[in-house]
Amino acid sequence: MSEIAVRITNLSKKFNRTVALDNVSLDIPANTLYGMLGPNGAGKTTLFGVAAGFLKATSGEIEVHGINVKNISALRGRMSMLPQDASFQSGIPVIEQLTLFARLNGFDAPAAAKAAAEALDLVGLPDVAKKNARALSHGMLKRVALCQAFIGHAEVIFLDEPTAGLDPDNARRIRDLVKAYKKDRTIIFSSHNLQEVQQICDHVCILHKGRVMECGTMDELTSASFLLRVTLDRPLGLAAEGELTAHPLVAGVVREDDLSFQMKLNLQNSSQKTDAMKMLYDVLGRHGLFPRSVNEGASLEARFLEITGGKFDGGSSS
Amino acid sequence: MNSHIGLIAQYSMRFAMRTGGGIIFILVLLTVGFSIASLFISPVESILDKSGIPHADAYKLISSSKEVKSAVSWITGADEAQSNYLITEKPGLLSAILLFLLMFIPYTTCLGAFNQTAGDIGSRGFRYLLLRTERRNIFFGRFVGAVSFTVISSVFTMAVVALYLQFKVGIYSGADIWMWSLQGLVAILALSLPYAALCAWFSAILDSAFGALAICLLVTGFTVLLITLFQSVGTLSLNMQPGDLSWLQRLTPWGWKYELLSGKLQIRSMAYLAMAGFTGLFLWLGLRSFEKRDL
Numbered sequence: 001m002s003e004i005a006v007r008i009t010n011l012s013k014k015f016n017r018t019v020a021l022d023n024v025s026l027d028i029p030a031n032t033l034y035g036m037l038g039p040n041g042a043g044k045t046t047l048f049g050v051a052a053g054f055l056k057a058t059s060g061e062i063e064v065h066g067i068n069v070k071n072i073s074a075l076r077g078r079m080s081m082l083p084q085d086a087s088f089q090s091g092i093p094v095i096e097q098l099t100l101f102a103r104l105n106g107f108d109a110p111a112a113a114k115a116a117a118e119a120l121d122l123v124g125l126p127d128v129a130k131k132n133a134r135a136l137s138h139g140m141l142k143r144v145a146l147c148q149a150f151i152g153h154a155e156v157i158f159l160d161e162p163t164a165g166l167d168p169d170n171a172r173r174i175r176d177l178v179k180a181y182k183k184d185r186t187i188i189f190s191s192h193n194l195q196e197v198q199q200i201c202d203h204v205c206i207l208h209k210g211r212v213m214e215c216g217t218m219d220e221l222t223s224a225s226f227l228l229r230v231t232l233d234r235p236l237g238l239a240a241e242g243e244l245t246a247h248p249l250v251a252g253v254v255r256e257d258d259l260s261f262q263m264k265l266n267l268q269n270s271s272q273k274t275d276a277m278k279m280l281y282d283v284l285g286r287h288g289l290f291p292r293s294v295n296e297g298a299s300l301e302a303r304f305l306e307i308t309g310g311k312f313d314g315g316s317s318s
Numbered sequence: 319m320n321s322h323i324g325l326i327a328q329y330s331m332r333f334a335m336r337t338g339g340g341i342i343f344i345l346v347l348l349t350v351g352f353s354i355a356s357l358f359i360s361p362v363e364s365i366l367d368k369s370g371i372p373h374a375d376a377y378k379l380i381s382s383s384k385e386v387k388s389a390v391s392w393i394t395g396a397d398e399a400q401s402n403y404l405i406t407e408k409p410g411l412l413s414a415i416l417l418f419l420l421m422f423i424p425y426t427t428c429l430g431a432f433n434q435t436a437g438d439i440g441s442r443g444f445r446y447l448l449l450r451t452e453r454r455n456i457f458f459g460r461f462v463g464a465v466s467f468t469v470i471s472s473v474f475t476m477a478v479v480a481l482y483l484q485f486k487v488g489i490y491s492g493a494d495i496w497m498w499s500l501q502g503l504v505a506i507l508a509l510s511l512p513y514a515a516l517c518a519w520f521s522a523i524l525d526s527a528f529g530a531l532a533i534c535l536l537v538t539g540f541t542v543l544l545i546t547l548f549q550s551v552g553t554l555s556l557n558m559q560p561g562d563l564s565w566l567q568r569l570t571p572w573g574w575k576y577e578l579l580s581g582k583l584q585i586r587s588m589a590y591l592a593m594a595g596f597t598g599l600f601l602w603l604g605l606r607s608f609e610k611r612d613l
Contacts, residue, residue, distance in 0.1 A: 049612075052445065052448060052449055053448045053449070053453075054442075054444075054445055054448055054612065054613050055612045055613075056610065056611075056612060072448075072449075072450070072451060072452050073452060076450060076451075079449070080449055081449055083442075083445045083446075085442055086442050086443070086445030086446055087441045087442055087443050087445075088443070088446075089333055089337075089443060090337075091333075091336060091337040092333050092336055092337070096329075096332075097446075100325065100329050101446055101447075101450060103325055104322060104325065104447065104450035104451050105450055148446055
């Protein structure tokens with residue numbers, strides 16, 4: 001049985017009458033890249049806020065490697081976070097603030113300065129060391145915020161929407177950094193970008209309205225629901241539809257409009273995907289239908305939308 | 319985690335100086351201090367110069383006058399013995415400066431200490447610190463940082479005033495000036511502590527730096543006004559003696575300020591204990607608020 005890095009037990013958080021987290025219980029295995037998904041208001045940031053100590057839980061607790069997160073001293077240097085909406089002191093050079101964080105982590109003054117400089121190097125921003133936070137762009141600020149989470153060698157790192165609001169290039173840099181650092185660490189990564197989570201995470205948890213709806217490995221969630229979105233040159237006839245629906249690899253066919261349909265697949269493993277695609281082309285070919293486009297609907301997205309009741313719209317969630 | 323308190327205090331002072339807030343506060347305190355000193359020193363110097371007799375002799379004449387002692391009694395509520403102590407046993411000019419400084423210290427302290435945590439609570443500027451240290455370390459570190467500015471400004475003000483009195487006015491011995499300046503400095507700092515702690519409490523409750531400033535100044539000033547009003551109403555309308563409601567003043571640090579300069583050790587000690595008590599109470603209330611709230 002794998003070690004548990006983060007254990008969340010019966011966690012609830014209320015803001016006046018609003019229930020942001022409703023009796024959440026969750027175990028996050030060690031040395032994984034764990035995706036936390038959910039629509040706006042699902043409770044992801046609230047959960048991260050309680051873990052970091054920004055927010056006080058109404059009930060329940062969170063433990064990191066067996067230590068209650070309220071015991072900051074014991075966790076010092078072992079846990080870090082990129083908060084979604086924290087701010088740096090404006091008017092103060094970034095390097096000085098990072099040095100303070102390193103010193104609070106337990107580094108002495110020279111080592112703290114070195115660790116801060118290395119952290120900025122890590123995110124490709126050595127040149128902004130002496131700049132004030134006010135002088136940095138949104139993307140740069142996000143990367144500086146990310147680098148403070150990597151000061152020292154935290155065993156558990158929470159990243160709350162690290163790529164939100166970033167251009168594709170910066171977002172890719174951050175994903176690459178996260179992937180490079182996932183070895184020997186547990187990284188909990190929250191995002192709205194389902195493709196991003198599917199791409200880099202090996203476990204995922206879906207939150208909705210403050211509750212855990214589903215969690216497991218990426219394979220478990222994605223193989224349970226795989227989706228193809230097909231656009232044809234002519235309408236799908238009943239005979240072709242019947243043949244597709246009858247196939248054991250197909251869970252169902254749903255027409256979107258005259259020329260497009262979704263085909264939900266039942267796969268035991270991802271290698272059956274090729275068989276399903278081949279079958280699709282065979283059936284369409286026999287009925288004289290030509291596919292203009294075949295998109296792999298992000299199966300994680302399909303599962304996400306299924307759980308949260310959202311509407312599938314060209315690969316983006318709503 | 320005492321080292322964390324020290325670190326946070328050190329960096330908060332450094333950051334305050336960098337952003338200008340700390341410098342402005344020091345300048346304000348120095349301006350107030352030197353203005354008060356000048357208010358007393360300039361007229362006395364003028365009188366001494368015009369008197370045509372040695373300054374020390376002229377000064378003895380002034381300080382032994384009934385009018386001067388009555389003025390001190392009226393301001394401080396002190397008896398004749400205490401008035402004598404302040405005017406004749408101690409450097410009287412310095413006593414007058416200290417009495418007035420003590421009146422202003424609560425307000426100047428508020429100006430320096432109002433934003434210990436409120437601004438950063440509102441801007442979520444503590445979140446990077448909360449990952450690394452206990453909330454109490456942040457609270458006390460910010461408090462120590464705020465008090466440090468008051469200490470620096472007060473030490474500088476008193477040093478300059480003492481030097482001026484010793485070398486320019488020349489009516490007291492150096493030892494008398496410096497001893498009394500030191501006592502006065504300790505009294506000023508003792509009075510500033512509970513008000514800094516009060517600011518720490520309000521700063522922990524509120525999300526806005528401006529709101530914290532407004533509340534700190536209002537509570538500091540309004541409490542004094544309210545108590546004075548009660549005393550006036552009691553005296554005028556309820557036929558009470560002026561001293562009957564003096565205990566109300568004791569419910570605030572304000573009511574103990576002049577006892578910090580008392581000639582009697584017992585009274586002085588009680589005043590310092592009261593300051594410690596108020597400081598402890600406000601800090602406890604502030605820490606409780608800071609530890610319980612969402613940041």
